[in-house]
Every structure is written in structure tokens, then in C-alpha cells.
Amino acid sequence: GAGVSQSPSNKVTEKGKDVELRCDPISGHTALYWYRQSLGQGLEFLIYFQGNSAPDKSGLPSDRFSAERTGGSVSTLTIQRTQQEDSAVYLCASSLLAGGSYEQYFGPGTRLTVT
Amino acid sequence: GESVGLHLPTLSVQEGDNSIINCAYSNSASDYFIWYKQESGKGPQFIIDIRSNMDKRQGQRVTVLLNKTVKHLSLQIAATQPGDSAVYFCAENPAGTALIFGKGTTLSVSS
Numbered sequence: 001g002a003g004v005s006q007s008p009s010n011k012v013t014e015k016g017k018d019v020e021l022r023c024d025p026i027s028g029h030t031a032l033y034w035y036r037q038s039l040g041q042g043l044e045f046l047i048y049f050q051g052n053s054a055p056d057k058s059g060l061p062s063d064r065f066s067a068e069r070t071g072g073s074v075s076t077l078t079i080q081r082t083q084q085e086d087s088a089v090y091l092c093a094s095s096l097l098a099g100g101s102y103e104q105y106f107g108p109g110t111r112l113t114v115t
Numbered sequence: 116g117e118s119v120g121l122h123l124p125t126l127s128v129q130e131g132d133n134s135i136i137n138c139a140y141s142n143s144a145s146d147y148f149i150w151y152k153q154e155s156g157k158g159p160q161f162i163i164d165i166r167s168n169m170d171k172r173q174g175q176r177v178t179v180l181l182n183k184t185v186k187h188l189s190l191q192i193a194a195t196q197p198g199d200s201a202v203y204f205c206a207e208n209p210a211g212t213a214l215i216f217g218k219g220t221t222l223s224v225s226s
Binding site: 004031033035040041042043044045048050056059091093098099101103104105106107108109 | 147149151156157158159160161164166204206208212213214215216217218219
């Protein structure tokens, strides 16, 4: 079946502009996660959604970052007033349920470059 | 803060050798660990996982070992192939939700 998809695959933007990154999780998965991967680094947790519960935003680096998940499916990560340090690969993952041994399936990521 | 890390950033092996990738974790509350493989331009791909009530788990050509006494995790790949070349991350799931990843080990397999 279809895996996690993300769009765009690449995004180049100028410093100060806003960007929106999209994630389509696997159908039926109730948990959705956003991670950020900077060059040569491991993945850094940003935010996660589980069903209709309030999202866990504890990983968001600043108030310029926000995310929403509409209808329990598609999610959008928004970065306002982008800075050069925001340049990274943004990865989305979904799992059937949150927690425990529910495998997180990752999308291919969106490579964001802020010039 | 507590985090999961890896001992070596790079590992180079010959095709057919066995590879061992190590990881040290610091969160004693973690009870679930995962190894991911990430190829260039792709998202991480699940390889194998292990719960803290186990010391060893085997998959196809891969084995994960967990030593809770010293908080050490390792991934063993048997008969390493060029297709195994990738970045390998260990991750822990202490709070049961978001994963905490290490920085990764780049495995290079030469023919």
C-alpha cells in the first residue's frame, strides 16, 4: 500500500518568508509525527498528533513553528519568517497508534533551504 | 538532557564481513529501542526493535543486542553487502511516543 508522502520534496525560500510543508500519513494511522534532521545530525522531534487529542508541541524550537492536522489525516507544518538555521530535512512519520511498539513509518522528507 | 548516542560516526567494512554498530543510551526509563537505516535522500527505514525485557533479538541477517547494565545497544549485520551502505540510527522511545535518535553511524561497504 501507499506509504507516507510529503510535499514538496525540495523547497528553497528566502529568509523571512513563510513556508508550508505537507504530510500525508498512511491511511488509518492515528498518530503523526514531525521530525527535523539537520545536516549530519540525528532526527530531532518537533511535534506529534494522536487522534483528536491535543498535540504534543514540546519539540518545537520557537513560536515561528506550528503544525495542524485536519480531519485526523493530512498535516501541515508551517514555519513563519524563516531563518537560515531552519534549513534542514523535515521528516514526517505515522504509526497506527502512538506509543509502545507501534512502528513509525517515515516519509521521504522535505529538504528546506533558506537563502 | 538525556539522549541516545552512537560511538562511531563512520564504519568501513569489506563485503562479506560482519558489521557491528554500537549505541549508548542514557535514559534508564527507556523500555523500547529501535534501529533505523537511512539511505541517501530517503526517510529512515525500520530494521529491528527490542524491548527492555529482552537481551537479544534476531532478524534476517541482523541481530540487536541490549545490555541494560551498561545502557548499551548494538546492531550486528551478518555478511554485509554493498546495499547495506547507509546511515544507521538507534532510537529510544522512553515516553512511549516521540523517538529520541542518536546522531547516526555511516556504514560504508566496499566490494
